[in-house]
Amino acid sequence: MNKVITINLNGNAYQLEEDGYEALRAYLEAAARGLAGNPDRDEIIADIEQAIADKFRAVLGANKTVVVSKEVKDVISQMGPVQDDSGPAAGAAGQGAPGGGPAASPGAPAGAPKRLYRIREGAQLAGVCNGLAAYFGIDVTLIRILFAVCVLSFGAGVLLYIVMMFVIPAANTPEEMAAAQGIPATAEDFIKRAREGYYGGMKAFGDRRAFKEWKRQFKRDMRRNAQQWRQDWHQRWAPGAPPHPGAWAFGSFVGIILAALSLLCVFSVISLIVTGGVLGFFPPFGMPLWLAVILVIIFFKLVKWPFRVARYGAYYGDHCCPGGPFSWFWHTFSWLILVLFLIWFANHHSVMAHDVLHRVSHEAHRAVDAVRDWWDQQ
Amino acid sequence: MSINEKFTAIRKGLLEFLVLKIISADKVYAADILTQLGSTEFATQEGTLYPLLSKMRREELVDYEWKESEAGPPRKYYQLTAKGREQLRDTADYWRKISGTVKSLGQDIGP
Numbered sequence: 242m243n244k245v246i247t248i249n250l251n252g253n254a255y256q257l258e259e260d261g262y263e264a265l266r267a268y269l270e271a272a273a274r275g276l277a278g279n280p281d282r283d284e285i286i287a288d289i290e291q292a293i294a295d296k297f298r299a300v301l302g303a304n305k306t307v308v309v310s311k312e313v314k315d316v317i318s319q320m321g322p323v324q325d326d327s328g329p330a331a332g333a334a335g336q337g338a339p340g341g342g343p344a345a346s347p348g349a350p351a352g353a354p355k356r357l358y359r360i361r362e363g364a365q366l367a368g369v370c371n372g373l374a375a376y377f378g379i380d381v382t383l384i385r386i387l388f389a390v391c392v393l394s395f396g397a398g399v400l401l402y403i404v405m406m407f408v409i410p411a412a413n414t415p416e417e418m419a420a421a422q423g424i425p426a427t428a429e430d431f432i433k434r435a436r437e438g439y440y441g442g443m444k445a446f447g448d449r450r451a452f453k454e455w456k457r458q459f460k461r462d463m464r465r466n467a468q469q470w471r472q473d474w475h476q477r478w479a480p481g482a483p484p485h486p487g488a489w490a491f492g493s494f495v496g497i498i499l500a501a502l503s504l505l506c507v508f509s510v511i512s513l514i515v516t517g518g519v520l521g522f523f524p525p526f527g528m529p530l531w532l533a534v535i536l537v538i539i540f541f542k543l544v545k546w547p548f549r550v551a552r553y554g555a556y557y558g559d560h561c562c563p564g565g566p567f568s569w570f571w572h573t574f575s576w577l578i579l580v581l582f583l584i585w586f587a588n589h590h591s592v593m594a595h596d597v598l599h600r601v602s603h604e605a606h607r608a609v610d611a612v613r614d615w616w617d618q619q
Numbered sequence: 620m621s622i623n624e625k626f627t628a629i630r631k632g633l634l635e636f637l638v639l640k641i642i643s644a645d646k647v648y649a650a651d652i653l654t655q656l657g658s659t660e661f662a663t664q665e666g667t668l669y670p671l672l673s674k675m676r677r678e679e680l681v682d683y684e685w686k687e688s689e690a691g692p693p694r695k696y697y698q699l700t701a702k703g704r705e706q707l708r709d710t711a712d713y714w715r716k717i718s719g720t721v722k723s724l725g726q727d728i729g730p
Contacts, residue, residue, distance in 0.1 A: 251692070252692060253692075272666070276670065279670065279673070280677070281673040281676075281677065284673060285669050285670055285673050288649070288665075288669045288673075288695070289665060289666070289669055291692070291694075292649070292650075292665045292669075295650070319664065319665075320664055320665045320666050321663075321664025321665065321666035321667060322666050323666040323667075323669070323670065324666060324667050324670060325670040
């Protein structure tokens with residue numbers, strides 16, 4: 242006893258055995274895939290459904306109301322694989338147009354799971370903002386500004402960031418990277434497509450010529466899939482073109498500043514532990530040493546942030562971040578503005594901050610004088 | 620490699636020419652085209668013919684009208700457009716030239 246499924250083929254109702262239904266569904270799906278990009282796809286599919294309906298009608302009679310699986314398979318092999326290598330769409334899909342295939346179309350196609358990951362590539366701290374930006378598809382600068390605002394309001398942002406840092410996994414493997422951005426071009430997808438194509442072909446096994454034709458087609462499709470996959474892969478994960486020499490020099494210069502800042506950070510922490518203060522600034526009474534150390538490290542991280550973005554941008558161009566070749570410049574600029582605003586805000590609204598800034602500028606003057614004296618003695 | 624396989628590409632290239640020729644003789648249904656081709660070396664399946672017809676319609680070589688049939692829904696009834704007739708003439712000229720070339724080059728091979 243076999244289960245029977247009723248289908249609607251271009252407005253005609255037919256009853257098929259379950260296996261036959263599966264075969265027909267696979268055939269029509271393969272046809273729709275083969276015609277992807279064809280402007281008349283729906284019309285052609287409707288025509289094909291009508292032709293299949295006509296062939297089914299021919300095998301049915303007054304005493305026969307169900308199309309058995311073998312008949313469905315015979316009809317499918319009579320129809321032959323749907324080939325669309327005549328139009329301009331097919332020519333374009335074969336070569337150098339990664340946007341042409343259904344797999345590479347932008348905007349997360351169905352079946353491509355999108356998950357929240359931390360993305361360390363191009364990250365400033367632990368990649369939380371980067372991951373959030375990729376997940377929601379918005380500019381990372383906006384997320385960072387939002388976080389900075391949260392930090393201003395009673396340090397909630399810091400807590401939130403630290404919690405997310407531990408809760409959200411980092412994207413380490415390419416598959417996770419793809420899932421973080423919602424790109425379906427993974428090995429799994431590739432294999433799935435390969436398998437579908439393979440079983441689609443097995444159905445044409447009866448007819449030797451059709452089978453041969455299918456085999457060639459299948460191989461060609463798979464080669465094309467593999468090629469496209471590799472291309473997508475390279476485009477996304479390989480480092481971009483060698484950077485411009487000017488960008489390289491700029492990057493190196495920023496690198497030196499970063500190194501100096503790192504040294505200064507280490508020096509500050511040591512100074513804090515040994516003398517209990519940094520450059521004449523002492524933490525408020527009652528603040529535990531560990532908290533002061535963490536605050537100093539966070540402070541230096543924040544100061545280094547724009548330089549790191551600038552260096553990354555100089556080395557990798559816009560490879561990492563969407564928004565054009567100068568997005569890194571915009572990132573840095575907006576961040577510097579924000580930092581300056583915060584300093585200005587603190588200077589005006591907090592006596593302590595005002596004092597600290599005053600002292601820092603005083604210390605800076607003294608440091609510059611010391612360096613000048615040392616230079617004069619040489 | 621058999622002769623049949625060697626000429627796969629040529630048959631494929633000539634298919635459009637033959638479809639134009641078949642439609643030029645009389646208005647036809649897609650099924651009629653398949654029947655006429657079926658008894659020749661150019662036997663074709665729906666899976667190939669339908670995308671081809673759709674492409675030819677996009678290129679304005681053929682046009683169709685819906686026609687009621689005795690059984691089932693209305694069918695597409697194909698005919699050539701002026702552009703299609705022009706292309707058929709050009710292709711036929713070219714084909715005559717090619718077959719003339721095949722005949723004239725080298726040794727005469729047959730009756």
